[in-house]
Amino acid sequence: MTATVTTPATRRPSRVLGRKAVVPWLFLAPGLLLALVFKFWPMAKGVWLSFFDVRPFLGDQWIGLDNYARVLTDHRFQDAIGHTLILGMGQSLGAILLGFVLALLLEGQARSLKIIRTAVFLPAVTATAVVGELWRLLYYPTSDGLLNGGLHLLGLGPVQFLDNPGIALYSTMAMGIWIWAPYNMVIILAGLAGVDRSLYEAAAMDGVSLWQRLRYVTLPAIRPALGIVLTLAAIRGLRVFTEVYVLTGGGPAGSTEVWMTRAYTLGFTRNDIGGASAASVVLLCVTLLLTVTVNYFRRRGDVR
Numbered sequence: 001m002t003a004t005v006t007t008p009a010t011r012r013p014s015r016v017l018g019r020k021a022v023v024p025w026l027f028l029a030p031g032l033l034l035a036l037v038f039k040f041w042p043m044a045k046g047v048w049l050s051f052f053d054v055r056p057f058l059g060d061q062w063i064g065l066d067n068y069a070r071v072l073t074d075h076r077f078q079d080a081i082g083h084t085l086i087l088g089m090g091q092s093l094g095a096i097l098l099g100f101v102l103a104l105l106l107e108g109q110a111r112s113l114k115i116i117r118t119a120v121f122l123p124a125v126t127a128t129a130v131v132g133e134l135w136r137l138l139y140y141p142t143s144d145g146l147l148n149g150g151l152h153l154l155g156l157g158p159v160q161f162l163d164n165p166g167i168a169l170y171s172t173m174a175m176g177i178w179i180w181a182p183y184n185m186v187i188i189l190a191g192l193a194g195v196d197r198s199l200y201e202a203a204a205m206d207g208v209s210l211w212q213r214l215r216y217v218t219l220p221a222i223r224p225a226l227g228i229v230l231t232l233a234a235i236r237g238l239r240v241f242t243e244v245y246v247l248t249g250g251g252p253a254g255s256t257e258v259w260m261t262r263a264y265t266l267g268f269t270r271n272d273i274g275g276a277s278a279a280s281v282v283l284l285c286v287t288l289l290l291t292v293t294v295n296y297f298r299r300r301g302d303v304r
Helices: 012-049 066-073 075-105 111-125 128-138 146-153 168-193 197-205 210-221 223-238 242-247 259-268 273-303
Strands: none
Touching: 012 273, 066 075, 066 273, 075 168, 075 223, 075 259, 111 168, 128 146, 128 168, 128 242, 168 210, 168 223, 168 242, 197 210, 210 223, 223 273, 242 259, 259 273
């Protein structure tokens, strides 16, 4: 009769799994710490200050929702909302359409196309302040400017692109389209890469037109990519700031003032920290609501 010896269950695999679960968080910890200190904590502080009349050296005074009421009833902010919607929608739609056209033109694996795509993408990775200064030179209000020089050769102009309240907002919109169209192009190119080429071949054999091929083959296939582009464009459209600040600073006569530039003016020019914080919180809530709405309709369209 032989005795059986039972060995105790080892816990080494669970320890290994525990270490594997901890290691990724160790790598993420520096980034999370930076985000906590420089992003999430300032956001929480801004929400807190929006309920106070901020008075440096005198002590903050609780005023509840007065800052929000003052911001939402201010006619300058109401005008800024209209400018933000016009600029955001025009810039977003223009950048999506131009990015889609660029993606169709530059789709392929040829080396020359890769070089051209890299060159076209440069505006998206160039600092917006630098791009703004370049466009200020393009919009120079005399015949020495590039655009007005071309108009002068045609016997037109010069046009006050940035000093005319009637066209300054649309001049800013043109620069925003130029900046963000290459960014949208890259995302749409990624969507086009996943389109089944046999569908194009079948469409060609059926003799469909180019428009029908785009409508019934290309657009349904890249719907997820378009959903991402639309979501990002909606967020950028509401948070537009640098383009306006560099080109016009909100002028002339407030014709290009948007929500972010108005909040910046309150906070850093008039030292109204509470009002600027309330305006920023309202913009954050609207952005979150718009993002959730766009994602809801995008998922609903994907299900269909």
